[in-house]
Amino acid sequence: TLGLIAGLAKPQAGRVTLFDAPVEGVDRRVGFVFQQDAVFPWRSVLHNVMAGPLFRGVGKADAEAQARDWIVRVGLKGFENHHPHQLSGGMRKRVALAQTFINNPQVLLMDEPFSALDVQTRELMQEELLQLWAQARSAVLFVTHDLDEAILLADRVAVLTTRPARVKSVHAIDLPRPRDVATLRYDERFIAIARRISDDLREEVLRARAGH
Template structure:
């Protein structure tokens, strides 16, 4: 397959929900988005505009009412093992230690136990939890649990990573550290990322492009190229004149939609 084929391709997608009382709600309307191989895309928009809905259609959990969603050049047909997902809430098993949590994915995919645990040990070191492999989730801070979640996801070498407000519950300092950790790990994988967030500055600091959605029904209002050099340090890039200029322009777009919503 050609590298020019998008990793993710939304083609004229609309999604309508029918409630129990028979009323129809249009979540997305005529939505188009193509994500290239190795590209980091962020989606922003007001509450209820369909940001998380786009992720659920990439995974196959939701199907478009109209249009098509393609992954790696083919229509989405159920759950794709090449896709990793990081949620807002922790997806760790509370009864398992850190290393047991991280090794679970490779073992589920058929790796021998010894190999899975060697991989897990490597990834625990990569995310800075080398001394905490035997700890349980309740013994970890919020930021440390997010590091476990990143290790759980990246250990499976996903070609596509979907992230639904993964750092929103963290304090600002920890959030900034996790953003840098994400960029560091992602830069070595060649995978594509779709990152949903309410935080405009987070979107600009992380992404190659920012997609702005309108108020419900969500449509693509505008796409912004984030031409800030990489590698980036999120704590310092926010003070660059180009970053500030982009923030003002995108917020002008977003403010209109938030007001409507």
């Protein structure tokens, strides 16, 4: 689904529209954060983050200034000259976020970006994403199999059916922002929403097991 929105694949039927127009290729207004780190292993943190602006024709001095600013924003000041193999998984994910946000995407597509991280690092990255989103206000489409993560981050959660995937239901997440990832999951409102969506998911799992 994200590949169709990003213009990386074409639909077999129907069409995908974005910005009130059919998607016919890669759009520079769309950013993508993958499950696997899409960083250049031979480049330093600074040069990884600079890559997007340089590709878009920004001068080297301006690209470096922007990159250094975003490196500070994602908490990597002091690691500008490190290479990906010298960083932890969470730090590489911060580089990926800086690489994406530096291009000021209007739409951000995220494909299970934190699934490979340990629980503590994952929570930190969720907080980081919420803070970056509060600054950029991009529209975000976030794919995850983690129900808590979906509720913590989203304004709306869409539950998909089994293949062929269709939207089964959409749940409004009426939790106030800013959100504290560390404590929100213990809020009674969070628990009620999680129970409601979990029941919806359970119906789909049972239907899939029954072969429907």
